[in-house]
Amino acid sequence: MTDTLATFTPPTRFAVPGRIAVSNRAAALWQTATLTEIRRETPHAATYRFAVPAWAGHLPGQHLMLRLTAEDGYVAQRHYSIASAPDDEGYIELTLDHVEGGEVSGWFHTVARPGDQVEVRGPLSGFFAWPGDRPALLIGAGSGVVPLMSMVRHHRARRSDVPLRLLVSARSPEELIYASELGAETTPVFTRSAPPGVPVGRMAAAHVAPLLAEQPEGGWEAYVCGSNAFAEHASRLLVAAGQPVDRIRIERFG
Amino acid sequence: MNVTRGFTGRARVHNAGLPPGQYDAGDDWPVLSAEVTPELSPADWTFRVDGLVEEPRTWDWKEAHALPGSVYEGDIHCVTSWSKFGVRFGGVSLDAFLDVVRPQAAATHVVAYSHTGYTTNLPLADLTGGRAWIAWEFDGKPLSSEHGGPARLLVPHLYFWKSAKWIAGLRILDHDEPGFWEQNGYHARGNPWEEQRYSGD
Numbered sequence: 001m002t003d004t005l006a007t008f009t010p011p012t013r014f015a016v017p018g019r020i021a022v023s024n025r026a027a028a029l030w031q032t033a034t035l036t037e038i039r040r041e042t043p044h045a046a047t048y049r050f051a052v053p054a055w056a057g058h059l060p061g062q063h064l065m066l067r068l069t070a071e072d073g074y075v076a077q078r079h080y081s082i083a084s085a086p087d088d089e090g091y092i093e094l095t096l097d098h099v100e101g102g103e104v105s106g107w108f109h110t111v112a113r114p115g116d117q118v119e120v121r122g123p124l125s126g127f128f129a130w131p132g133d134r135p136a137l138l139i140g141a142g143s144g145v146v147p148l149m150s151m152v153r154h155h156r157a158r159r160s161d162v163p164l165r166l167l168v169s170a171r172s173p174e175e176l177i178y179a180s181e182l183g184a185e186t187t188p189v190f191t192r193s194a195p196p197g198v199p200v201g202r203m204a205a206a207h208v209a210p211l212l213a214e215q216p217e218g219g220w221e222a223y224v225c226g227s228n229a230f231a232e233h234a235s236r237l238l239v240a241a242g243q244p245v246d247r248i249r250i251e252r253f254g
Numbered sequence: 255m256n257v258t259r260g261f262t263g264r265a266r267v268h269n270a271g272l273p274p275g276q277y278d279a280g281d282d283w284p285v286l287s288a289e290v291t292p293e294l295s296p297a298d299w300t301f302r303v304d305g306l307v308e309e310p311r312t313w314d315w316k317e318a319h320a321l322p323g324s325v326y327e328g329d330i331h332c333v334t335s336w337s338k339f340g341v342r343f344g345g346v347s348l349d350a351f352l353d354v355v356r357p358q359a360a361a362t363h364v365v366a367y368s369h370t371g372y373t374t375n376l377p378l379a380d381l382t383g384g385r386a387w388i389a390w391e392f393d394g395k396p397l398s399s400e401h402g403g404p405a406r407l408l409v410p411h412l413y414f415w416k417s418a419k420w421i422a423g424l425r426i427l428d429h430d431e432p433g434f435w436e437q438n439g440y441h442a443r444g445n446p447w448e449e450q451r452y453s454g455d
């Protein structure tokens with residue numbers, strides 16, 4: 001969209017540039033997404049698989065906007081990260097936490113069933129995208145693991161040897177989304193209860209330090225995702241451990 | 255209209271102040287910045303206006319506070335679809351700064367930039383006439399760093415990504431140049447009443 005326009009570079013420290021250009025057409029267009037499958041991930045989270053035949057494709061880390069419409073025309077729209085890897089042609093998967101009293105996540109968790117139709121527009125934001133081109137250090141908590149999982153899945157599907165690590169925080173093993181899919185690249189941190197022999201506690205400098213100690217060539221691009229409180233905490237840990245601020249990308253869920 | 259089976263949604267609020275597709279976030283004030291929150295003290299904060307102006311100028315914290323104070327009381331609207339009603343920001347009207355630097359006749363647009371390097375573009379007309387502020391107080395208290403403190407741009411009649419946090423300066427131009435989110439598919443102007451969320455809306 002910007003090829004004909006120069007862009008101003010501020011005299012301040014340069015902000016993290018976007019990773020890809022975003023298609024205006026895809027971002028502008030509402031498309032029907034048909035729910036084809038629901039998979040429970042944890043007691044509070046489930047994955048929703050949709051058929052979106054004309055989906056333009058996405059990069060791991062991108063999100064979309066989803067809207068539900070009531071009989072009287074009232075709409076509710078929210079952003080959701082895309083959980084699936086890009087190669088799942090014509091299909092996308094989202095993983096939603098059931099937010100207490102939540103208008104949109106509540107509908108998904110209590111009403112939705114295969115065959116239902118919702119609308120989506122996207123993919124959006126090239127900033128949090130990871131094209132798979134450089135070493136990635138992924139840090140998430142709760143449903144913040146969703147866009148990071150798309151990266152992990154992409155990495156696996158490509159059999160990529162680009163270094164990739166995932167540090168993920170969950171309340172307990174039962175609350176760890178995608179637990180059965182996580183592998184050697186992942187270090188889980190449990191904040192309320194853990195399997196025997198695994199310490200319980202908040203993500204700390206001691207979790208981040210070993211990852212930054214093994215600097216890959218060119219350094220890590222860090223991707224942090226979760227609630228604002230978690231994003232603040234994790235990004236401070238990264239900065240304190242020496243990760244440059246202009247190589248930290250943050251996706252806050254609000 | 256594509257009705258979603260079984261979706262009723264929340265009780266309808268008939269609030270004339272709520273732009274289309276927005277909901278009232280109540281006491282919540284979500285934070286959505288994409289970069290690390292900077293540790294910027296008032297002593298390190300500066301605000302510069304340059305580009306197509308008669309007299310480019312930089313203000314430090316003290317100098318900016320010497321300008322006549324001004325308050326915004328009203329609503330703010332985020333593109334992620336929450337709105338927040340009855341907020342109160344304190345600072346200085348942007349007109350006070352622009353009166354000093356005097357934009358040239360050719361000036362049409364502005365890139366606002368932050369101490370982090372975040373950028374956002376705006377038509378100059380959206381920043382004049384008492385509709386934009388440099389704000390350093392929220393509800394009578396210093397603006398917290400998560401919300402853009404020590405000082406942020408405040409342009410409440412546009413979606414809130416235009417209200418650059420940790421504001422460092424304005425570059426006045428004779429053409430439009432997309433900023434950070436605008437290069438990432440967001441609308442060039444971002445008027446919530448016309449639902450200008452993404453480019454093409």
Ligand SMILES: Cc1cc2nc3c(=O)[nH]c(=O)nc-3n(C[C@H](O)[C@H](O)[C@H](O)COP(=O)(O)OP(=O)(O)OC[C@H]3O[C@@H](n4cnc5c(N)ncnc54)[C@H](O)[C@@H]3O)c2cc1C
Nearest residue numbers: 078079080081095096097101102103104105106143146253
């Ligand atoms: C870029 C991005 C990506 C995201 N990705 C994901 C993801 O992958 N997975 C995921 O689960 N979430 C994700 N989120 C969060 C998601 O967008 C929603 O915020 C979340 O699902 C809650 O929406 P909801 O409609 O269920 O809840 P809401 O109805 O918005 O409610 C949220 C909370 O506010 C309270 N509340 C809000 N309005 C009112 C009101 N008027 N009256 C009373 N209470 C109110 C509710 O009780 C609840 O506690 C993402 C957010 C962003 C910004």
